[in-house]
Amino acid sequence: MAGGIGSRFWPMSSPEKPKQFLDVLGCGKTLIQLTLARFRTVVPPENVWVVTSQRYESLVREQLPEVPARNVLLEPCRRNTAPCICYVSWKIKKQNPRANIVVAPSDHVIGDVDAFRSAVNDALEFAAETDAIVTLGIKPTRPETGYGYIKADLGFSSSRKKNIFRVDEFREKPTAEVAEGYVKQGNYLWNAGIFIWSVSTIINAFRVYEPELSAMFEDLMPCYDTPDEQAQIDKLYPECKDISVDYAIMEKAEEVFVYPADFGWSDLGSWGSLRQQVKQDAYGNACIGPDISLYDSHNCIVHATEEKKVVVQGLDGYIVAEKDGTLLICRLSEEQRIKLFH
Amino acid sequence: MAGGIGSRFWPMSSPEKPKQFLDVLGCGKTLIQLTLARFRTVVPPENVWVVTSQRYESLVREQLPEVPARNVLLEPCRRNTAPCICYVSWKIKKQNPRANIVVAPSDHVIGDVDAFRSAVNDALEFAAETDAIVTLGIKPTRPETGYGYIKADLGFSSSRKKNIFRVDEFREKPTAEVAEGYVKQGNYLWNAGIFIWSVSTIINAFRVYEPELSAMFEDLMPCYDTPDEQAQIDKLYPECKDISVDYAIMEKAEEVFVYPADFGWSDLGSWGSLRQQVKQDAYGNACIGPDISLYDSHNCIVHATEEKKVVVQGLDGYIVAEKDGTLLICRLSEEQRIKLFH
Numbered sequence: 052m053a054g055g056i057g058s059r060f061w062p063m064s065s066p067e068k069p070k071q072f073l074d075v076l077g078c079g080k081t082l083i084q085l086t087l088a089r090f091r092t093v094v095p096p097e098n099v100w101v102v103t104s105q106r107y108e109s110l111v112r113e114q115l116p117e118v119p120a121r122n123v124l125l126e127p128c129r130r131n132t133a134p135c136i137c138y139v140s141w142k143i144k145k146q147n148p149r150a151n152i153v154v155a156p157s158d159h160v161i162g163d164v165d166a167f168r169s170a171v172n173d174a175l176e177f178a179a180e181t182d183a184i185v186t187l188g189i190k191p192t193r194p195e196t197g198y199g200y201i202k203a204d205l206g207f208s209s210s211r212k213k214n215i216f217r218v219d220e221f222r223e224k225p226t227a228e229v230a231e232g233y234v235k236q237g238n239y240l241w242n243a244g245i246f247i248w249s250v251s252t253i254i255n256a257f258r259v260y261e262p263e264l265s266a267m268f269e270d271l272m273p274c275y276d277t278p279d280e281q282a283q284i285d286k287l288y289p290e291c292k293d294i295s296v297d298y299a300i301m302e303k304a305e306e307v308f309v310y311p312a313d314f315g316w317s318d319l320g321s322w323g324s325l326r327q328q329v330k331q332d333a334y335g336n337a338c339i340g341p342d343i344s345l346y347d348s349h350n351c352i353v354h355a356t357e358e359k360k361v362v363v364q365g366l367d368g369y370i371v372a373e374k375d376g377t378l379l380i381c382r383l384s385e386e387q388r389i390k391l392f393h
Numbered sequence: 394m395a396g397g398i399g400s401r402f403w404p405m406s407s408p409e410k411p412k413q414f415l416d417v418l419g420c421g422k423t424l425i426q427l428t429l430a431r432f433r434t435v436v437p438p439e440n441v442w443v444v445t446s447q448r449y450e451s452l453v454r455e456q457l458p459e460v461p462a463r464n465v466l467l468e469p470c471r472r473n474t475a476p477c478i479c480y481v482s483w484k485i486k487k488q489n490p491r492a493n494i495v496v497a498p499s500d501h502v503i504g505d506v507d508a509f510r511s512a513v514n515d516a517l518e519f520a521a522e523t524d525a526i527v528t529l530g531i532k533p534t535r536p537e538t539g540y541g542y543i544k545a546d547l548g549f550s551s552s553r554k555k556n557i558f559r560v561d562e563f564r565e566k567p568t569a570e571v572a573e574g575y576v577k578q579g580n581y582l583w584n585a586g587i588f589i590w591s592v593s594t595i596i597n598a599f600r601v602y603e604p605e606l607s608a609m610f611e612d613l614m615p616c617y618d619t620p621d622e623q624a625q626i627d628k629l630y631p632e633c634k635d636i637s638v639d640y641a642i643m644e645k646a647e648e649v650f651v652y653p654a655d656f657g658w659s660d661l662g663s664w665g666s667l668r669q670q671v672k673q674d675a676y677g678n679a680c681i682g683p684d685i686s687l688y689d690s691h692n693c694i695v696h697a698t699e700e701k702k703v704v705v706q707g708l709d710g711y712i713v714a715e716k717d718g719t720l721l722i723c724r725l726s727e728e729q730r731i732k733l734f735h
Contacts, residue, residue: 344734357718363721365711365723369707378720380704381707385689
């Protein structure tokens with residue numbers, strides 16, 4: 052899934068080039084390239100599908116040349132995750148009705164890639180043998196209020212996999228107090244938006260819980276991989292309900308499982324979370340750019356990959372970001388206001 | 394005098410383009426252009442002389458096309474104000490031995506231009522009629538420790554001009570305590586480095602107090618305005634003593650007078666002084682650039698003429714300056730450290 056517009060990372064990201072297409076970590080690879088690399092030993096690139104906006108087609112082709120052009124699906128407009136997943140599921144079903152699928156955002160970071168692969172492979176094995184809908188649940192490291200939580204029934208592990216558990220329920224982003232309780236209780240996990248299932252399982256779920264949506268993409272089966280496909284999608288996609296797969300499927304389905312994982316994960320949903328993912332100096336500063344010098348500064352994130360030189364003196368807890376002639380300086384604690392600034 | 398290298402205003406100014414050649418105030422004119430404009434009704438542009446570094450020749454020619462090329466004198470190296478003034482004085486003497494001269498830095502700001510012109514014209518009249526060395530003394534508005542002071546003998550005004558007084562002595566940059574005393578006493582004025590004298594007066598002063606320097610430029614008289622001039626200057630100028638006109642002449646000469654002036658002056662020697670010269674918003678912020686938005690910010694100076702957009706949130710008392718791919722963020726109170734940063 053590569054359709055996000057990255058509005059929280061202005062001015063680093065912009066609707067013209069959102070964060071999945073940027074080298075956010077300053078490691079030489081963009082987030083979507085890191086995502087593909089993460090799946091290298093899980094799935095060959097010809098079996099990778101990218102669903103993105105039409106405006107990002109050339110960015111995807113340029114950054115992921117290994118992925119076949121026919122596997123890049125282009126949304127004419129944003130309609131949340133359910134239509135996106137339904138579309139690609141029918142496309143995959145047409146190609147291989149026995150496929151197993153991992154659905155993953157393209158703009159997250161994973162710390163321990165080997166642990167991630169092992170979790171995904173485990174979950175894929177389980178999904179292939181059952182009708183289970185599996186989600187990866189991240190063991191929370193702090194009472195984060197910016198994520199949704201999954202309540203796991205830790206007393207009820209699957210008979211086939213001891214480390215996969217039934218989901219009790221999905222919980223919306225909590226208040227700070229509630230989040231504290233979740234972390235203490237130990238059976239609440241972060242919902243990372245990573246799903247594993249067989250194509251037949253997810254198609255059946257769409258047929259049951261979103262029959263109209265499912266029927267729409269099923270009806271298009273004959274025109275998939277024909278010159279008419281894009282025109283049909285352009286016509287019909289805007290009519291899809293704007294709904295997340297969490298609401299449409301996960302919260303309603305019966306056989307929902309969670310795989311508690313501990314591989315270091317962030318959705319990079321904020322400058323604060325980016326700061327935590329990047330190597331910090333002894334004073335908690337994270338700097339991404341060719342020549343950044345800090346004096347008397349603490350707990351800052353400085354992202355200035357296009358500036359030849361940056362000198363910061365005397366800041367504590369600030370974002371400094373420069374991109375394409377636009378400069379932002381903002382307290383990290385006020386970063387939710389960034390959307391209002393541009 | 395246009396040879397300064399503006400190291401305190403990095404990254405706005407740089408040795409390649411120091412502050413006299415920049416539109417520091419964001420008014421559409423560079424400081425040297427404002428300086429020339431200030432003298433418009435005092436002296437015609439063909440009588441304006443610019444002494445600058447060879448590396449700034451094209452900047453001067455480009456920014457001051459009204460000044461004749463032969464009036465732009467090029468130093469092969471920096472040798473402080475005494476050699477610069479001695480050179481141009483002999484050049485002027487050759488052209489008109491009865492000339493009167495105003496010596497002025499090219500990178501200062503003057504608030505009330507009419508009051509400035511009236512002070513200069515008054516002082517010129519006085520200098521023309523006498524052998525006086527006249528300096529403009531700025532009535533101090535605060536106990537500034539960054540300027541030198543002139544102690545005026547306010548009981549001894551000149552018989553010809555009631556508002557021109559004998560100088561008791563020149564004082565170096567004082568401590569804060571001493572500066573407080575100066576301001577209270579009322580007879581101490583800021584030394585603005587603006588001098589008025591006849592060419593014969595200053596030449597005689599150089600002959601008396603800096604005979605070697607004077608002899609050097611006198612010996613060059615035959616080659617002035619010949620193709621050989623620059624080569625001779627390039628050869629001999631580096632041998633000049635590195636000394637200010639204040640040390641060389643002002644502190645030694647007998648007939649030194651001061652004209653107390655009150656026209657609003659700043660040497661723009663610091664980001665702090667620039668902030669005070671630029672229109673501030675209600676929160677004490679001075680912004681120079683096409684699109685600068687401040688939130689929850691006070692007492693800042695933001696200079697970003699090349700950035701398309703700047704957003705600053707939550708800063709109090711900071712410099713934010715961007716130029717040519719270089720960004721500086723620094724507390725105003727720490728600006729003396731800027732030289733160490735680049």
